[in-house]
Amino acid sequence: xxxxxxxxxxxxxxxxxxxxxxxxxxxxxxxxxxxxxxxxxxxxxxxxxxxxxxxxxxxxxxxxxxxxxxxxxxxxxxxxxxxxxxxxxxxxxxxxxxxxxxxxxxxxxxxxxxxxxxxxxxxxxxxxxxxxxxxxxxxxxxxxxxxxxxxxxxxxxxxxxxxxxxxxxxxxxxxxxxxxxxxxxxxxxxxxxxxxxxxxxxxxxxxxxxxxxxxxxxxxxxxxxxxxxxxxxxxxxxxxxxxxxxxxxxxxxxxxxxxxxxxxxxxxxxxxxxxxxxxxxxxxxxxxxxxxxxxxxxxxxxxxxxxxxxxxxxxxxxxxxxx
Amino acid sequence: xxxxxxxxxxxxxxxxxxxxxxxxxxxxxxxxxxxxxxxxxxxxxxxxxxxxxxxxxxxxxxxxxxxxxxxxxxxxxxxxxxxxxxxxxxxxxxxxxxxxxxxxxxxxxxxxxxxxxxxxxxxxxxxxxxxxxxxxxxxxxxxxxxxxxxxxxxxxxxxxxxxxxxxxxxxxxxxxxxxxxxxxxxxxxxxxxxxxxxxxxxxxxxxxxxxxxxxxxxxxxxxxxxxxxxxxxxxxxxxxxxxxxxxxxxxxxxxxxxxxxx
Amino acid sequence: xxxxxxxxxxxxxxxxxxxxxxxxxxxxxxxxxxxxxxxxxxxxxxxxxxxxxxxxxxxxxxxxxxxxxxxxxxxxxxxxxxxxxxxxxxxxxxxxxxxxxxxxxxxxxxxxxxxxxxxxxxxxxxxxxxxxxxxxxxxxxxxxxxxxxxxxxxxxxxxxxxxxxxxxxxxxxxxxxxxxxxxxxxxxxxxxxxxxxxxxxxxxxxxxxxxxxxxxxxxxxxxxxxxxxxxxxxxxxxxxxxxxxxxxxxxxxxxxxxxxxxxxxxxxxxxxxxxxxxxxxxxxxxxxxxxxxxxxxxxxxxx
Numbered sequence: 001x002x003x004x005x006x007x008x009x010x011x012x013x014x015x016x017x018x019x020x021x022x023x024x025x026x027x028x029x030x031x032x033x034x035x036x037x038x039x040x041x042x043x044x045x046x047x048x049x050x051x052x053x054x055x056x057x058x059x060x061x062x063x064x065x066x067x068x069x070x071x072x073x074x075x076x077x078x079x080x081x082x083x084x085x086x087x088x089x090x091x092x093x094x095x096x097x098x099x100x101x102x103x104x105x106x107x108x109x110x111x112x113x114x115x116x117x118x119x120x121x122x123x124x125x126x127x128x129x130x131x132x133x134x135x136x137x138x139x140x141x142x143x144x145x146x147x148x149x150x151x152x153x154x155x156x157x158x159x160x161x162x163x164x165x166x167x168x169x170x171x172x173x174x175x176x177x178x179x180x181x182x183x184x185x186x187x188x189x190x191x192x193x194x195x196x197x198x199x200x201x202x203x204x205x206x207x208x209x210x211x212x213x214x215x216x217x218x219x220x221x222x223x224x225x226x227x228x229x230x231x232x233x234x235x236x237x238x239x240x241x242x243x244x245x246x247x248x249x250x251x252x253x254x255x256x257x258x259x260x261x262x263x264x265x266x267x268x269x270x271x272x273x274x275x276x277x278x279x280x281x282x283x284x285x286x287x288x289x290x291x292x293x294x295x296x297x298x299x300x301x302x303x304x305x306x307x308x309x310x311x312x313x314x315x316x317x318x319x320x321x322x323x
Numbered sequence: 324x325x326x327x328x329x330x331x332x333x334x335x336x337x338x339x340x341x342x343x344x345x346x347x348x349x350x351x352x353x354x355x356x357x358x359x360x361x362x363x364x365x366x367x368x369x370x371x372x373x374x375x376x377x378x379x380x381x382x383x384x385x386x387x388x389x390x391x392x393x394x395x396x397x398x399x400x401x402x403x404x405x406x407x408x409x410x411x412x413x414x415x416x417x418x419x420x421x422x423x424x425x426x427x428x429x430x431x432x433x434x435x436x437x438x439x440x441x442x443x444x445x446x447x448x449x450x451x452x453x454x455x456x457x458x459x460x461x462x463x464x465x466x467x468x469x470x471x472x473x474x475x476x477x478x479x480x481x482x483x484x485x486x487x488x489x490x491x492x493x494x495x496x497x498x499x500x501x502x503x504x505x506x507x508x509x510x511x512x513x514x515x516x517x518x519x520x521x522x523x524x525x526x527x528x529x530x531x532x533x534x535x536x537x538x539x540x541x542x543x544x545x546x547x548x549x550x551x552x553x554x555x556x557x558x559x560x561x562x563x564x565x566x567x568x569x570x571x572x573x574x575x576x577x578x579x580x581x582x583x584x585x
Numbered sequence: 586x587x588x589x590x591x592x593x594x595x596x597x598x599x600x601x602x603x604x605x606x607x608x609x610x611x612x613x614x615x616x617x618x619x620x621x622x623x624x625x626x627x628x629x630x631x632x633x634x635x636x637x638x639x640x641x642x643x644x645x646x647x648x649x650x651x652x653x654x655x656x657x658x659x660x661x662x663x664x665x666x667x668x669x670x671x672x673x674x675x676x677x678x679x680x681x682x683x684x685x686x687x688x689x690x691x692x693x694x695x696x697x698x699x700x701x702x703x704x705x706x707x708x709x710x711x712x713x714x715x716x717x718x719x720x721x722x723x724x725x726x727x728x729x730x731x732x733x734x735x736x737x738x739x740x741x742x743x744x745x746x747x748x749x750x751x752x753x754x755x756x757x758x759x760x761x762x763x764x765x766x767x768x769x770x771x772x773x774x775x776x777x778x779x780x781x782x783x784x785x786x787x788x789x790x791x792x793x794x795x796x797x798x799x800x801x802x803x804x805x806x807x808x809x810x811x812x813x814x815x816x817x818x819x820x821x822x823x824x825x826x827x828x829x830x831x832x833x834x835x836x837x838x839x840x841x842x843x844x845x846x847x848x849x850x851x852x853x854x855x856x857x858x859x860x861x862x863x864x865x866x867x868x869x870x871x872x873x874x875x876x877x878x879x880x881x882x883x884x885x886x887x888x
Contacts, residue, residue, distance in 0.1 A: 014718075141810065219418040225435065226401040238421070255729055256728065259729060264841065278823070294726060304725075
């Protein structure tokens with residue numbers, strides 16, 4: 001197990017280094033160069049040169065990369081050239097909206113996906129089974145943007161049929177205004193959560209169906225569990241490693257929805273900020289933000305892989321690591 | 324505990340798997356149910372235990388110790404399973420819960436049906452492990468760390484921990500090599516007899532049947548085609564299907580065509 | 586199940602049975618209500634895409650400053666947008682862009698997925714090890730992030746969507762097809778083919794890849810649905826289809842501004858995307874059963 005973790009950690013660090021090079025390169029193969037773009041059209045050459053020197057763009061690429069990496073390691077993400085504010089503090093502020101949104105969305109997805117997945121497995125009436133089947137397929141096929149719009153049409157204050165939740169923006173005072181902050185995240189989290197919950201439900205149902213036709217649940221029922229108990233106590237536990245992997249991948253997929261939803265609901269999170277910065281060509285900020293996100297998802301992949309191992313004793317004890 | 328089955332039919336998606344089966348097992352009796360693979364014998368076991376897949380539907384009557392199990396509700400069935408009826412499955416490697424240690428696996432039926440404290444349960448599990456020939460040190464191991472024979476001993480211990488009145492063994496030896504097969508059958512027989520329980524032993528292998536049962540039914544394409552004393556059937560099978568099964572068993576275990584002259 | 590059907594027909598060993606198999610699979614899909622729905626929707630998609638090349642109810646570029654943000658009228662069945670253009674015409678023209686994106690993304694994913702799978706079962710420990718590690722590491726990077734990285738130098742374009750989706754889904758494809766490919770690569774018939782002097786490449790093409798085909802086709806069908814969804818998201822974020830090019834994502838993004846004016850118009854683009862994605866997902870599900878020789882007895886008779 002320890003060896004597996006070390007191997008996987010090495011892979012994580014290697015991938016992180018690789019991604020950083022790719023992001024760095026993507027910014028350097030721009031038509032024109034960053035300084036020209038940042039200086040704006042038709043700006044005098046000396047302005048471009050000043051910006052170039054200010055950004056260190058006149059130095060060799062290897063040194064520029066080294067500067068950037070060195071800064072990242074010290075937690076210094078550089079300064080936005082547009083606002084002059086440190087990218088670190090901007091990103092931290094934006095993350096304080098995005099991560100609660102992702103977590104709330106994930107909670108909704110797990111609640112919807114696991115409970116409906118179990119219910120669909122246990123349902124016996126054909127009508128009920130068709131309903132679950134329909135929800136699983138249609139729910140997962142809705143574009144996040146449209147799902148968000150529908151929820152706004154139904155529940156938002158102002159335009160909605162039943163005005164329950166705010167649909168635009170985040171409170172000025174941020175999390176100091178806790179109640180309002182939470183309320184403003186309800187519709188966005190529901191949008192993301194229900195769509196991903198529908199996919200999770202399909203995975204849960206198919207994993208449980210596989211287990212029901214295996215011997216494990218028969219053995220559990222033979223010991224005295226009812227079918228429902230066997231599915232809930234043994235089935236879900238045995239499906240867990242598989243579902244953890246699915247949720248891990250789903251998490252990565254969720255971020256598209258989160259970015260769209262942040263823009264739709266005008267929540268100043270990482271997705272919203274990234275799109276704004278990209279539009280403003282604030283490339284130093286974009287570079288660090290992209291790297292932060294990539295690092296986050298690689299770390300998630302690492303955690304999911306280790307968790308997957310821990311949950312399955314058959315994998316945990318295999319010392320050779322499987323590959 | 325006795326089994327009385329009459330007019331039992333099982334359909335899967337409209338296709339008949341078991342048709343109009345009548346059979347019985349008396350108190351304390353060991354009875355075999357033999358048939359080639361696909362004859363529907365496992366479906367009979369599943370019907371008796373309420374473990375039929377959802378697509379399947381059963382009709383007719385099956386009573387375990389007087390309780391009707393066809394169409395019974397889940398609570399009734401779960402109250403029988405693991406308490407009055409113990410089950411040994413064909414392939415312990417793919418039926419023993421892989422995330423449960425051996426000790427916790429054997430303990431499960433006790434935990435579900437009896438109100439004992441942890442110390443009592445532990446004592447009984449240890450005693451049961453000794454009975455089935457498992458070293459006490461294996462209690463903390465997981466099924467995948469055990470050999471096939473050891474796994475099946477865990478399966479038997481799980482089935483017998485609550486001293487059930489009836490054991491249903493569904494091909495308990497098929498996944499094992501022939502020497503281990505014999506050990507497991509002998510263990511099962513001695514434990515069942517020692518407890519005074521009855522047993523329904525399901526197999527496709529006549530040679531195993533002779534060791535395990537006194538009487539048996541022959542199943543072919545979902546119907547009972549023959550029945551009688553196991554020894555008699557084995558010595559002079561009257562029905563074509565029985566003859567085929569007996570010959571297959573001889574070729575497999577008794578070694579060679581010379582025995583066919585018997 | 587390793588049926589040996591290469592014995593008699595020496596010439597063109599693969600193609601004729603493959604065509605017959607495809608016919609059987611299509612018929613099995615049509616035989617199910619859900620499958621019929623999927624095939625009809627996909628056929629309509631193709632038909633509308635082709636028609637939109639030569640005809641749309643109104644010209645895409647006929648703007649009308651006096652009739653912006655209109656509800657449905659006789660001239661504009663689904664209303665007009667902020668420049669007075671006809672919503673229905675833009676949706677019809679959008680069909681072909683989305684079809685193009687889905688087809689290209691799936692093709693790229695297929696090629697990348699197969700190449701990675703082939704690399705992962707390679708006899709060279711270095712190649713197989715490195716490719717497996719690569720797939721493991723990159724699989725957790727979201728498609729949208731790849732698109733954003735690409736959009737920095739490339740700007741908003743169809744190519745960004747196609748490449749990002751192609752890479753993302755190709756990695757996923759390789760991860761899913763890997764177990765089957767490994768199983769086939771370690772099987773007895775591969776060993777014996779190699780022992781008889783067959784080259785690794787021919788073994789790969791004849792024995793290993795065909796074993797992963799059912800999984801790959803199903804997964805690619807599901808990926809096509811995800812590509813349609815990704816288009817709408819990325820275009821809204823401003824890194825997908827550039828403005829001025831018709832696409833469903835474009836219509837959907839435009840309709841966001843409709844919401845206060847004529848809320849029901851918001852329904853159409855989203856509904857079309859949902860129905861098409863449902864059709865692709867259902868198609869994938871039904872295809873899974875249709876290409877499985879255990880679940881589909883008709884397929885066994887062909888082989």
